Amino acid sequence: MELTLQVNGMTCGHCEKSVKEALTSLEGVYGANVDVDSGRVEVSFDESYVSKDMMKEAVEAQGYEPVG
Numbered sequence: 001m002e003l004t005l006q007v008n009g010m011t012c013g014h015c016e017k018s019v020k021e022a023l024t025s026l027e028g029v030y031g032a033n034v035d036v037d038s039g040r041v042e043v044s045f046d047e048s049y050v051s052k053d054m055m056k057e058a059v060e061a062q063g064y065e066p067v068g
Contacts, residue, residue, distance in 0.1 A: 003052060005041040008065040014034065015064070022058040026050050 016034040020042060023032040028049025033042045056066040
């Protein structure tokens with residue numbers, strides 16, 4: 001399954017790496033493509049292991065604000 005999150009607060013390559021690592025460390029997340037300029041994060045995942053809320057919590061724990 002694929003999902004696009006809108007994430008506010010990302011400004012640089014370090015931000016991109018932090019968000020990507022936070023998401024890909026979750027069981028059931030296969031990949032995350034982060035576009036710092038647009039704030040879009042496309043996530044490939046297995047919904048039987050991980051939920052949108054779990055992904056948002058992982059992003060928030062890194063200090064960024066997932067929207068929607």
